[in-house]
Amino acid sequence: MTFTPAPWPRKLRSQEWFGGTTKDAIYHRSWMKNQGLPADLFDGRPVIGICNTWSELTPCNAHLRDLAEKVKFGVYEAGGLPVEFPVFSPSESTLRPTAMMFRNLCAMDVEEAIRGKCIDGVVLLAGCDKTTPALLMGAASVDLPAIMVSGGPMLNGHFRGERVGSGTHLWKFSEAVKAGEMTADEFVEAEASMSRSPGSCNTMGTASTMASMAEALGMTLSGNAAIPAVDSRRRMMAHLTGRRIVQMVKDDLKPSDIMTKNAFENAIRVNGAIGGSTNAVIHLLAVAGRVGIDLTLDDWDRCGRDVPTVVNLMPSGKYLMEEFFFAGGLPVVIKRLGESGLLHKDALTVSGGPIWDEVKNVQNWNDDVILPVEKALAQSGGIAVLRGNLAPGGAVLKPSAASPHLMQHRGRAVVFEDIDDYKARIEDEALDIDETCVMVLKNCGPRGYPGMAEVGNMGLPPKVLRKGIVDMVRISDARMSGTAYGTVVLHTSPEAARGGPLAVVRSGDMIELDVAARRIHLDISDEELAARLAAWVPAVKPPVGGYAQLYHERVMGPDTGADFDFLVGCRGNAVARESH
Structure with a gap:
């Protein structure tokens, strides 16, 4: 396909401001000229x-x-x-x-x-x-x-002979500190190599x-x-x-x-x-x-x-x-x-x-x-779009960053109601979790966080990291940094804050992930799921006032781009001419 140019010269849009000798044109040109611009720059x-x-x-x-x-x-x-x-x-x-x-x-x-x-x-x-x-x-x-x-x-970043990627090594070094493989002082020392x-x-x-x-x-x-x-x-x-x-x-x-x-x-x-x-x-x-x-x-x-x-x-x-x-x-x-x-x-x-x-x-x-x-790193790369009763609107996973042995997995859910709940409990040695479990994070979608923060790649519990485990299945309605890695299911739609099925997952539920089949399934009956959804009460309080309220009320789901509903479409470049 080759573009066929339009005829030139033609009247330019800017001439609606600068063309001619009307009061409006002189008004616009005179103000621009206070920057030292010669008159012929406005000649068309x-x-x-x-x-x-x-x-x-x-x-x-x-x-x-x-x-x-x-x-x-x-x-x-x-x-x-x-x-x-x-x-x-x-x-x-x-x-x-x-x-x-x-x-x-x-x-x-x-x-x-x-x-x-x-x-x-x-x-x-x-x-x-x-x-x-x-x-x-x-x-x-x-x-x-x-x-x-x-x-x-x-x-490129470099630290002690190792190639350091911004973001990616932040997650890697942070997990190494929790696992006892890196000291806090070494982590701080590595900071200078990340953004050079x-x-x-x-x-x-x-x-x-x-x-x-x-x-x-x-x-x-x-x-x-x-x-x-x-x-x-x-x-x-x-x-x-x-x-x-x-x-x-x-x-x-x-x-x-x-x-x-x-x-x-x-x-x-x-x-x-x-x-x-x-x-x-x-x-x-x-x-x-x-x-x-x-x-x-x-x-x-x-x-x-x-x-x-x-x-x-x-x-x-x-x-x-x-x-x-x-x-x-x-x-x-x-x-x-x-x-x-x-x-x-x-x-x-x-x-x-x-x-x-x-x-x-x-x-x-x-x-x-x-x-x-x-x-190739992955013969079937791209983005896997998963669906099922846990994500009727879809969820995504990046196969090239995931662990092959977890691409088909069934595990017990360990649920965190929001990011604060996760932070409060993840390092608790009494947390009932092991590497076979599925970590579930709710209320971190567009409405839930608000804004859909990059928290979906939840760090693993220290007691699991100390075993040498570096990946677990994680599911949320959040995003994750493009620099992150792991078997992470993201953008689960509808999000929990809108009453999607993710909102009613309970710790102890069994969840099945099958990336090849593009399936993400909460292993409860349809009747049980319907009953839970009917009893669901929103946990996220809508913000009052300002941009936060506008965002909460008008943002769409991640499955359609999380744009504002009133911004979808092309409105063109026409603008009314003012008169001075």
């Missing part, structure tokens, strides 16, 4: 917004001011006028109760800023887990020409996954996802992105032209091949909802089920994002899918051409990082 050239999630409280994105300057160089070179503007920046590492609660707030900010400002196209600067989907969601709902450039992953440069997680966590999803969707220039944050080629990517958005405005190439159903299917398969985060499920469902694409959990299982996981990165494998970049990055993976018949090759990208043209000539420079199919 494209005005390009740079939507920046830079924040010193969002460490993944704290270097984006530098990238914005490089974008500006490219915009000026291509004959446009760049204008940078800030939007809300939710950080997973510093924002409470959880950044996921504020993804939708960020998306609202982005949408209204793009629609309401005097711009013809927009460059989206993102980096962390939530800013990438939020910016794609907001841009999709406006549908002006848009392109994304990511901040990139941080450099600007950028997002250096594992295939949610940030790197979502950068990969943006590239697989066609919303970035090819090769964007894996370039390290501090590599000079990251700055060059920003520069080239600035050039490209000007041409996209001239061609009127919009998100709705790029993010088609085929593009989402490509992204789902790429997620399986890279061993991507389970969080991608929620985020892509939300982005698709904004574009108007009918994407469901069933699409995730249908498209991703038979995709081998060939990227050997933590948490599923052993390498980090630096090695992935040096091996050739995401274009190599996309090419591999195309050669296997698992890619819609004609899907359009921001380049104006089909995705296959971007990748067909790339090479794999390290087949221990990007593995041959016969050596």
Whole structure:
């Protein structure tokens, strides 16, 4: 598929603000000129917004001011006028109760800023887990020409001769302390090795996954996802992105032209091949909802089920994002899918051409990082979508990060009513639990936590860890970090706070997990389940006032993307002209 450019020149949207000699036009131009801008910058050239999630409280994105300057160089070179503007920046590492609660707030900010400002196209600067989907969601709902450039992953960490992955080793070292295999002082010493440069997680966590999803969707220039944050080629990517958005405005190439159903299917398969985060499920469902694409959990299982996981990165494998970049990055993976018949090759990208043209000539420079199919980490990777009486709306599990011996398991439930209950009891030596049990955590979904925090990968009890056990089956309506690992069933829908079956699981109930059969089953009769649900009383009190109340009342379930119900769909870029 090749995009056919629209005629140029044509009247630009920004000329509704700046064109002519009316009182309104003079008002807008005169205020802009107080920044020292020459008059000819308003003569009809494209005005390009740079939507920046830079924040010193969002460490993944704290270097984006530098990238914005490089974008500006490219915009000026291509004959446009760049204008940078800030939007809300939710950080997973510093924002409470959880950044996921504020993804939708960020998306609202982005949408209204793009629609309401005097711009013809927009460059989206993102980096962390939530800013990438939020910016794609907001841009999709406006549908002006848009392109994304990511901040990139941080450099590899190293501690005592061991390669250290941000996030992944946090969980590993924390469990080692509880098991008595690592001292608290050693844990603190390891801290300095976890985040040794600007950028997002250096594992295939949610940030790197979502950068990969943006590239697989066609919303970035090819090769964007894996370039390290501090590599000079990251700055060059920003520069080239600035050039490209000007041409996209001239061609009127919009998100709705790029993010088609085929593009989402490509992204789902790429997620399986890279061993991507389970969080991608929620985020892509939300982005698709904004574009108007009918994407469901069933699409995730249908498209991703038979995709081998060939990227050997933590948490599923052993390498980090630096090695992935040096091996050739995401274009190599996309090419591999195309050669296997698992890619819609004609899907359009921001380049104006089909995705296959971007990748067909790339090479794999390290087949221990990007593995041959016969050596895949998991022959059936992707995201497993489980259903049953415990999750009638679906639940997800990441096979490439799970333990093979637990993929079919029956065990006794040990129930934690919420995260506080879990924290209060998990280290109690009297807790009736062993490695055969199934840990169940309730009330941590979108409404329950609130915001659906990354607590689903519950740490194991110390008395189990001391046996040398490193994994147990865990089930919740929560999320988990993309850097985490284990046999963890997540996003159980409907969530407990909405009265889903998870809400009435009791300690001692038997639970069956069968990943191959895509089944998650609470072993009680239908009559008993119905009686428990009829007697259920909500444990979560609705918040009163502010954004928290809005979130609680209007957030949808994880099976549809956890967006606000009133934000689904594209509302376009029309805005009323004011009069002064």
